[in-house]
Amino acid sequence: MLKHFLIFLLALTGMLICIPSDWLPVNMRLQWADWFGADAYIEPPGSRATPIYSNQVICPEDLPGWRKAQVIEGVSIRATKACIPDNPFTIATAVMGSNRVSPDTLNKSGLTPDAIVKGRDLDGDGDPDEIHIRLEVIELNGGSPEMQEPTTQFSIAPGIKPGLWVFAPKTLGMATENFESNRARALLRLPAPVIRVEQGDTVKITLENTHYMPHTIHFHGVDHAFLDENGEGNDGVPVTSEQALMPGFARTYDLNPRHAGTMYYHCHVQPQVHIMMGLQGMFVVEENRPNNLVQTLNVGAGHVRVPSKSVSEKYHREYDLHYQDIDIDLSNLIQQNNDVRLITEQMHRQYNASQAISDFYTLNGQSFPYTFRESLIVASPNENIKLRVANGGSHGIALHTHGHKTTLTHNDGVPVPEGAQITRDVFWIATSQRADLDLNTNNDGLHSYGDGVWLLHDHEEKGITNNGIGPGGNIGAIVYESFMREDGWPLTFGNSYEQYFSAEYYQRQLPVWHSYSNGFFDEAGPDITHIARVVGYWFFLGLALIQFVYLVKRFGSKI
C-alpha cells in the first residue's frame, strides 16, 4: 500500500518536473519568477551539420567549339556566349534547308533529310520561298512499364524532371543521347522550336504524330486560311476544323503569312491540358527582304545566331524568350501509369484545370539556375537588342528588367505607332500574348544604367521560384560583355552558385544562406530537452494515473 503511494507521489513529482515551462500560464510563470527568480538558461539545440550535396558542373566546357563565330555551308553563324550553345550545324541546316546541305552537315545537325525542305524562289529576290517543315511530338520524362525513373529525361533545373510534351524538329535516330544514356538528345527539349519564315513564304508544316495521343497544330496569329486547297481543315481545332490527328498519322498545314510579326503555335486538342504539357512554340514571320535566308528553326529559343536581314537593319542582336509554367500535378500523370487509356482518363477527366496551381516557371524551357546556361541576354553599350517575348504560361507575367527601361514596339506582332510606344521597366504580358521589346543599352540613366549583370524576371514572385524555392523559375539576366567571363558565366559579386546546382537545394534540404553565412543561419537541430520532457510528462502522468486507480480501488474496498 505504502509502496504504491510512494510511487504515486514520485510520478506526480516527475510529471511536474517534466512539464515544459511554456505549457504553463504566463501569469503563473511571472508570479513564480517574482518569488524564485527567472528560469535558468537552457542551451538551445545546436546547428545541424549541413548535408553533403551533389554539385553539378555549373558551366560545361565548350569542347566542340560551338560558341565561336563560324561559317558552315556558307552561313555566317554569330558567336554566342551561352554555356550550352546551340549546335551550329543544326543552325546552318535550319538556314539552308536540310535538302540543301552536305551529307556531313546534315549528319552533324541531327535532322532528317526532309526535316526542313526549302524549295523555289517564288518572288525572285534570291531566297527560297517554299518552306516545308516537319515536326514530331516528343514526350520527355515519360513513364515506363519497367523503369523506376522517367525515360527520355530532360531536366529543367537540377533534379527537376516534370513530364512534358513538345513539338520537336524531325530528327534521325534515337531519342536519347545513346543507348546507355537515359537523357534526351539535345534537339528534344522544352520549349518547342521557334519557327521562322519570311513574310509571303508558302509554308507547309507537316505534323507527324509520333506520340501516343491525338494532337493538332493551331497557328495562333499566323495568317492562314480556315480550309486548305483541298477543302480540309487548316486551323488545327477539333471543335471546328478537323479531326484530331491520331498516333502514327501525319497531316500538313498550309500557311501563307501576309503580315510579319511574333506569333505563336500550339496543339488545340484538349488545350487546357495539351498546351500546358508543353505543346506550344513561337512563330516568327520576318519582313520580306532580298537574299533573306532566315533561321527556320531556333531549337530551344534563345539567341538568334543568324538574324534576318530586316532585324539586322535596326538591331544589333536578337533573342527569342518563351515563358511557360508547369503544374506538376498534371505533368506527373504521364509518369504514373503506362496504359494510354488510364493516362487519357486521368489527364482529361480526373485532372481539373480550373483548379490548377503552377509549380515551375521556365524561360526557354529552363528554370534558374539552368536559365543562366542558355538564355542570358548578352549586350554591349549603345546597342539596340530585339527581344521577342511570348508568354505561353497559364498566368500573366510581369516582366521586369533591372537596370533598363525597354520600349514596346509590337503587340502580338502588330507594330505600335512610334508616338504611342511605351517605355517602362515592367511589362504585363498575358497568357499567349507576344511583346517585341527594344532593349536600348545607351547609358543615359533611362534606357540603361550602364554595364553590369542585370536580372530580367517575372515580378509575380512565385515565378522566380522552383516549386516555392528561390532563386529559381524564370530568372534570366542582361549581361554586358565586360561582365562575361571567359568560361561563359557572368562575373557576379553575390553568393556562390554551387548550392543552386544541387538537386538537394530545390528539394528543401539545404539552408538558404548556407554558403556564406558562417553558420549563423544553419539549420537548427532538434530540441532534445523539450522532446524528453514531453515524453517524460506523458510517462509520469500515465504512471500516476495507474497508481491512483489502484489506490482508489484498494482504499475503496477497505471501506
Add this chain to the structure above:
Amino acid sequence: MNTRHQNLQRISLLFIWMVNAGASAEQVNNHAHHGMHLDNTGMVMNNNMDKLPVECSAISEDHAFTVYANVEYAKSFAGNSFGMSQHHYQVEPCSRITVTFVNQDEVRHQWMVHGLPNYIYPGGMFHLEAAGGKSQTGTFIVPGSDTTYLVHCDMAQHMEKGMKGQLQVGAGDGQLWAIPGVTGSINRDRYSGNKGVNRAALVAALFLLAVLVIYGARLFKKS
C-alpha cells in the same frame, strides 16, 4: 528493383564514359556511321553481311524476318498505341539475320537491336529506321553465346507503348520485361475500375468474410 535492361545500361554507361571521355554523347551518336546507309526513306546502320563474331567459325543459319510497324498491331494489346507484327525472335548462335522492316504508319519507326559486340557494331547496335510508309532491309550476324537481346523502336515512348521485342539467341540468358504478349511489367498500372464492379467486389468480400466467420464459429463450437 533492377531490370536486366537497367543493369546493362549501367555497365555500358561506365564503358562508354571511359571510351568517350570528353566528347559529347550527341556527337558520338551522330558520328557512328559505319556500314551506314541514309536517305529520305530512312537509315540502315551497322549492316554486316560477313564479319564473324570471334566465337563463330562460320555462319550457322540464315534467317529472314519481315516485320511490320503499324498502329493496328497495338489493338491486340490493350492500353498500347504503337505496334509491330512480331515481338519474339528465336535464332541459333552465329546466325545471320536479315530483317525487312516495313513501316505502314505515316511517322518514322525503328527496329533496333542493342548489346551486340562493339568491335563489329559501333555503339553495340544494329539499327533500321524506316520513314513513314517506307521499308528498310538490313543484315547482321549474332555472336555465338546464348543471349537475349533487346529489340525496340527508340523513339520517345514507342517502346513503352508497344514497340518492344526480344531476340533470343540459343537458349538466351533470361527474358526481358514488358514484352507485349510475352512478359509482364514491373510497374503495375492502377486501374480505378468502375462503381458497379467495385460494389460487386465489396459484396463478394463481405460474403466471403461472413462465410469465414460462420466457419470459424462452428469450428470453435465443436472444440
